[in-house]
Amino acid sequence: MCGRYTLAVSPAQLAARFGVAPLELQPRYNIAPTQPAPVVRASNGAREVALLRWGLIPSWANDAAIGARLINARSETVLEKPAFRTAFRRRRCLIPASGFYEWQQQTAGKQPFYFTPVDGDLMAFAGLWEQWRAPDGVLLESYTILTTAANEVVAPIHDRMPVILPPDLDALWLDPAADVARLHALCLTPPLVALRVYPVSKAVNQVRNDGEGLIQPVTL
Template identity: 45%
Template sequence: MCGRYAAAKDPATLAAEFDAYDATEDHAPPADHNVAPTKDVVAVVQRHPRDDDGKADDSRTERSLRVMRWGLIPAWAKDRSIGARMINARSESAATSNAFKTSLAKRRCLLPADGWFEWKKEGGHKQPFFMTRPDGRSLALAGLWTVWRDPKEKDGPPVVSTAVLTTAAQGQLADIHERMPLIMTPQRWAAWLDPDAEEVDGLLEPSLELIEELELRPVSSKVNNVRNNGPELVAREEPAAELDDPKLF
C-alpha cells in the first residue's frame, strides 16, 4: 500500500524533470517529507487544452503540474469525507470499481515522489523504511484523479482529488510489505498520461528492473507521527539492536 510519502522538490524542478509546465500558480504545497492523506499534492497530467469558451483542442495535448487533494472523492459522493478512505486504488480491481473505473479510463496522472514509506513487522514492532532512488531522481507513482462538487454547495469550487494505484509487492519490496505503489518508468509516462487511451492493461505491470534499483532505507520512527516533518525523516537510521542479540554478549 502507500499511506505516506515524501515530496520535497519545488514545482520548477518537477516541471523540468517531467517535461511539463507549472500550472500550480501560487497553490503548490511546500516541501513535505511526510505527505499524509487529505493533504494537497502535486500531480502531473496531460490534457487537451481548452479555449476561453471551454472547447477542447483535440489535435494536441499539454502536460502540466496541478495541485490535487490526496484521497479520491468520487463524483457521486455525498460529502468529501469518503476521500480519506480512497487514498489507494488496487490496480487489480480499479477497472471494475465504481469509484475508480472512469478515472482509470480517462483521468490518469503521475504523482512525483522522492520516495514512499512502508513499515515492516519485526518482532514486536514495526520498522519504517523509505523506498527511494539512489540517484535522487523522482519516482512517478501511478495515480487516478477526478473532480467532485459538493451537492450542498452547487456554486462552490470543485475539488480535484487523486488516489495512488497499488499492486502486489515485487522483488525486494516483498520483504517489507505485501503491497506497493505502481511506479511508472519514464518510458511509460506518455502512454499512461495519454487522455485518449482508455485501454491501459499493459501498463499495470510493475517494472522489476526499477524495483531492484531502489534503496530500501531504514529511517526513524518519528515518521509515524504525521505532525513530524523535515529532511531528518528520510535520513538513514539503523534499527536499534535487540537486547537478546548474541553478538552483544
C-alpha cells in the same frame, strides 16, 4: 499500500522530468492522506501541475470523507470498482515523488522503512484524479495512487507498492486516447525501478512531523 511519501525537488528537476513549467514547491517529507499534493495531468493538449487532495472522492459520493478510504487503488480490480473505473479510463495523472514509506511488523511494533531511487531521480506514481462538487457548490479535486504487487526490493517489507512509471511511459499514461487494456497491463507488473531501502525514525508515524530528518537512516 502506499500511505506516506515524500517530494523534495527543485523547479528544474520537476520541469525536466515531467515536461511542465518550472514550479517552486516546498519540500515535503511526510505527505499524508487528505493533504494537498502536486500531480501532473493533461490539460488542453499540454501538461499542468495541479494541487489536489490525496484520497479520491468519486463524483457520486455523498460526503468527502470517503476519500480517506480511497488513497490507493488496487491495479488488479481498478476497472471493476465504481469508485475508480471511470477515472482510469478518462482521468489519469502522474504523481511526482522522491520516495515512499512502508511499515513492517516487528517485535517492538511497526517499523517504517524508506524507499527511494538508487540514482536519486524523481519517480512518477501512476494515479487517477476526480472532481467532486460539495453541496455548497465548491468543487474539490482529488487523487489516488495505483498499487501493485511488490517487487523484490519491497516484498521483504510489504506485499504492495505504488505503480512506478518510467519516463518513457509518461505520455502514454496521460494520453486520453490510450488503449485501456494496455495501460491496465502495465499496472499489473511489479515496477523494475532500482530502489534502495533503509529503516527510518518512527517520528514519521505522526502526520504533524515533517523535515529532512524523517528520511535519515536509523540503526535497529
